[in-house]
Amino acid sequence: MQAARTQQCGPSRxxxxxxxxxxxxxxxxxxxxxxxxxxxxPSGFLHLIWxxxxxxxxxxxxANRAAYTADMVxxxxxxxxxxxxxxxxxxxxxxxxxxxxLEKLGRDIPDGIVAESWExxxxxxxxxxxxxxxxxxxxxxxxxxxxxxxxxxSNYAWALERGKFPLLIKxxxxxxxxxxxxxxxxxxALENEGNELGKTEMWVVLNAKPGAEVILGVTKGTTLESxxxxxxxxxxxxxxxxxxxxxxDHICVPAGSLHAIMGGSLIAEIQQNSDTTYRVxxxxxxxxxxxxxxxxxxxxxxxxxxxxxxxxLCPPKPLSKNGGVSRWLLxxxxxxxxxxxxxxxxxxxxxxxxxxxxxxxxxxxxxxxxNDLLVNAVQFTLLPAALGVFTxxxxxxxxxxxxxxxx
Numbered sequence: 001m002q003a004a005r006t007q008q009c010g011p012s013r014x015x016x017x018x019x020x021x022x023x024x025x026x027x028x029x030x031x032x033x034x035x036x037x038x039x040x041x042p043s044g045f046l047h048l049i050w051x052x053x054x055x056x057x058x059x060x061x062x063a064n065r066a067a068y069t070a071d072m073v074x075x076x077x078x079x080x081x082x083x084x085x086x087x088x089x090x091x092x093x094x095x096x097x098x099x100x101x102l103e104k105l106g107r108d109i110p111d112g113i114v115a116e117s118w119e120x121x122x123x124x125x126x127x128x129x130x131x132x133x134x135x136x137x138x139x140x141x142x143x144x145x146x147x148x149x150x151x152x153x154s155n156y157a158w159a160l161e162r163g164k165f166p167l168l169i170k171x172x173x174x175x176x177x178x179x180x181x182x183x184x185x186x187x188x189a190l191e192n193e194g195n196e197l198g199k200t201e202m203w204v205v206l207n208a209k210p211g212a213e214v215i216l217g218v219t220k221g222t223t224l225e226s227x228x229x230x231x232x233x234x235x236x237x238x239x240x241x242x243x244x245x246x247x248x249d250h251i252c253v254p255a256g257s258l259h260a261i262m263g264g265s266l267i268a269e270i271q272q273n274s275d276t277t278y279r280v281x282x283x284x285x286x287x288x289x290x291x292x293x294x295x296x297x298x299x300x301x302x303x304x305x306x307x308x309x310x311x312x313l314c315p316p317k318p319l320s321k322n323g324g325v326s327r328w329l330l331x332x333x334x335x336x337x338x339x340x341x342x343x344x345x346x347x348x349x350x351x352x353x354x355x356x357x358x359x360x361x362x363x364x365x366x367x368x369x370x371n372d373l374l375v376n377a378v379q380f381t382l383l384p385a386a387l388g389v390f391t392x393x394x395x396x397x398x399x400x401x402x403x404x405x406x407x
Contacts (some may be wrong), residue, residue: 081146081147082134083386084133084384084387085383086381087131087379087380088119088120088121088382089131090128091118091121092118093114094112094114094115095116096113096176096287096293097115097174097178097285098174099113099176102114102171104207104266105206115175116172116173118170119170119171120140120168120380121140122139122140122144140165144163144164144165148160149386150355151385153353153358154355155357155407156385166272167270167273168273169270169360170268170269171268173266174261174264177261178262179277179279179293180240181259181278181279183198183199183200183276183277184199184276184299185198185303196275198272199255199271200271200333200334201269201272202252202253202331203268204330204401205245205248205251205265206247206266206364206378208245208249211244212265213243214242214243214251214261215240215262216257217258217259217309217310219309220309222309224304224306226239227301228301231281231297236281240258240260241310242262243312243313250314250330250338252314254305254333268364270338270360270401270403278299278300316328317329323347324348325347327340335405336404337403337404337406339403339404340399341392341400341401342397343366343368343394343399344397345394345396345397348392348393349391349393350392352389353383353385353387354386355385356385356405356406356407358383359385359403360381360401360404361400362379363375363379364378364401365377365398365399366394366396366397367394367396367398368392369391370390
């Protein structure tokens, strides 16, 4: 098999749901935004308007909109569900490689080591709680049960069938090197880890000290047999592919990738909703009880992709630039797409969630208003799939991550 020299970034196809109202002269959507209010528009009506717009047909007036509310989701006591950009209170993890660097992001963190902040999570090992609006105090898992596809979208129907939120958003303080590890794909996880998903993920480097690096893939000539022998002999390094990283880099990490984040980086991580990790080496660390942390060598050897040989980082792919809004594709795979979006001062990105996919927006520099919600750096907000029209604007300019699964 030919060695892979370029990191897999996913297909180039993408879905652009962004509309710049100031420059597109999109009178239909201006009218909706100004007269309907974002959350009151049911997903079925949005599909109707979208079809009418493409065909040059006028859409029904607000006087007739009652006829188009039949598909609005019902949530709690028979009320129509209010859909709006959701914020969450994070869940913190104290793995031994963490530190106190999340304080540099203005975070109020608990005492001791903090390795991860789970920003949007609906996993058995950590569930975030809504912190704003009507659903404040509700866990994400309750919204999944109550809102279903209106929350995650039809393209994530497979996740609802398994009773899961599809994604997990984290911030990592890699104060010390993480273990050398690998994550399984969905098939292996389902067969060996119960109702657990596999784990394809991607990283965005928020801050990196000089000399920071990650391990990604294996070196040329590495085989399963030679790697197994190296684990037993405790001489792995020559088989590990080291990649220098700097602030602003992104790394796509498909399931099966041998990897480790080395010390000195703050990382935003977008991943499948999974907490399954197979460690092959952990730098001889011990846990809080003085015992070596568990390794999972046999499982790791089952799933490591030894054809991922010395991959290189992919540069961002330009998608569009219009009206002070620039978009780049970072990673795209069968589970999610991640874009970087920059807004010049006073620029507005306008989009529409039509029911096929949720969107998650995270500010990584500056601040932005997502509809009427202020999102500062480094914070994330979840836009329900049936939200309808939304806008992202910044007075002073901002850089954001946009996560979705539009087709």
